[in-house]
Amino acid sequence: MTIKQKNIRLLIMKISFFVGLCLTIITTETSFAVSIKPILPNNQSDSGATYYDLRMKPGQEQELKLEVSNPSDIEQELAIELNDATTNLSGDIDYSDRSKQVTRDKSLTVSFKDIAQAESKTVVPAHEKRIITVQLKMPPEQFDGMVLGGIKISSIESRQSQSNDQGRKKIYIVAVKLTETDTPVMANLNLLQVLPKKADGKQTLQVTVQNDQAVNIEELEYTATITEQDSDTVLYQTKQSNYRMAPNSSTTFIIADEVNALKPTGRYSLQLTVKSKDTDQEWKWDKGFEIAKEAETHQKNSNHLMIYIVICSITLVFLFIFLITLLLLRRRRQRQYEAALYQKKRKRKRRKKSQPNKKKSPESKQKRIKKIKKDKHR
Structure with a gap:
């Protein structure tokens, strides 16, 4: 491959990359409540780009600034996310947070999320402007190739707007491409x-x-x-x-x-x-x-699971019936015991009432006196 062919190929790659980044920004919500303008610094490689394409140095610290204007009559609260670029299932580069869907790739040594920091949210009053600042700190070791990430800004409109728009989020994404060298890196x-x-x-x-x-x-x-x-x-x-x-x-x-x-x-x-x-x-x-035989195995597992569920359900029903039976027997015994106790108390009361009414006969009294006299003589 000649040097001319390599240069042409490199140019095509840059054009394709630029078009892809532009499409990423264009396809976001057009009804975004605020307007966002990246303030491109002096180390911007492509001054005509609408994203950050920065030439950095090892250990360099830099601030990225975005101007946010709110032309509406309503105060806007914005959420700010810093995400690594990933590849989604549609075969496109994605700058949203996909950390819950995919894990960090093992080959990613320098992550945009690791070297960038920003506030998680900001508030822009009506008819005013605010500056969002992203702090960059490059790793001390030099690297070839690029670090690719995105600044995602989303807005949830006021409650009045939510009633009309069902609280839909408006999203704006600015891509960030960071390089340190011109050493070509071949994809693998x-x-x-x-x-x-x-x-x-x-x-x-x-x-x-x-x-x-x-x-x-x-x-x-x-x-x-x-x-x-x-x-x-x-x-x-x-x-x-x-x-x-x-x-x-x-x-x-x-x-x-x-x-x-x-x-x-x-x-x-x-x-x-x-x-x-x-x-x-x-x-x-x-x-x-x-x-x-995944379907068959799944069916068998489902059948086994159903059998276990039926067995557990029947067991629980029997346990429930057994507990209710025990409870009823206990109440029945308690009632029988209380009834027997009540009958005993009634009998005792009857006895007490009948004893004072008994009159001692004169004969028995005389016998007792005679017995006492005999005992004295002895």
Whole structure:
């Protein structure tokens, strides 16, 4: 490859990257309550860009400023997020917070979130301006390639506006690209995983591809071919184009078996080819995978779970009945005991009432006197 061809390719990559960043900003909410203007510093590489494209030095500290204007009659509260650029499932570079969906890529050594800081929110009064400041502190070690991230600013309108717009968030994103050298970095893709999975009743393959270099990749084309293992007969083939990848990120390319070419069980091979029209690079993989009796196993597990639920339910019902029976027996015994006690008390009262009414006969009295006299004589 000649130097002229390399320069042309580099120019095409820069143009594609610029267009992609512009599209990212254009596709945000047009009805944003405030207007945001990045204040580009002197070390801006491209003065005509609407995003930050900064040439930095190791250990350099710098402030990024954005001017926020609120032309409305309502005070606006803005939330500020600093996010790393990732690759979403649509095959595009995403500057939103996706930390809950994907973990940080292992190849990402210098993260935009690690070197940038800002307030989490700000308030812009009606018909006034505010400056949002992002503090940058570059790592002490020099790096080649780029650090790519985004400043995401979102607004929730007032309660009066929420009633009309259902509290929808308005979003504005400014991309930030940081470089330190002109050393070219070639992209490199790795096939990390091929995972068969059922989705909406169809067999799919979730293919995870990683870009482990600090450079973005434009105009990617995926060609996937599925055959039975140890066979050249093509069962299914699909092709997707116009994909992009962020630096040091992974994405999942989903292949859906639209024609039901794959059996519920079997061993297959995936031949995946990824081409980049920008860099004229090509990656090929041949990966075997197996579709197990997932549906059957899932059904068995569901049946087992249902059996356990039924057993537990019946056991709980019996325990409930047993406890209620014990409680009723206890109450019955308590009532019997109380009734018996009550009867005893009544009998005692009757005896007490009957004893004072008994009159002692005169004969018995005389016998007692005689007995006492006899005892004295003795």
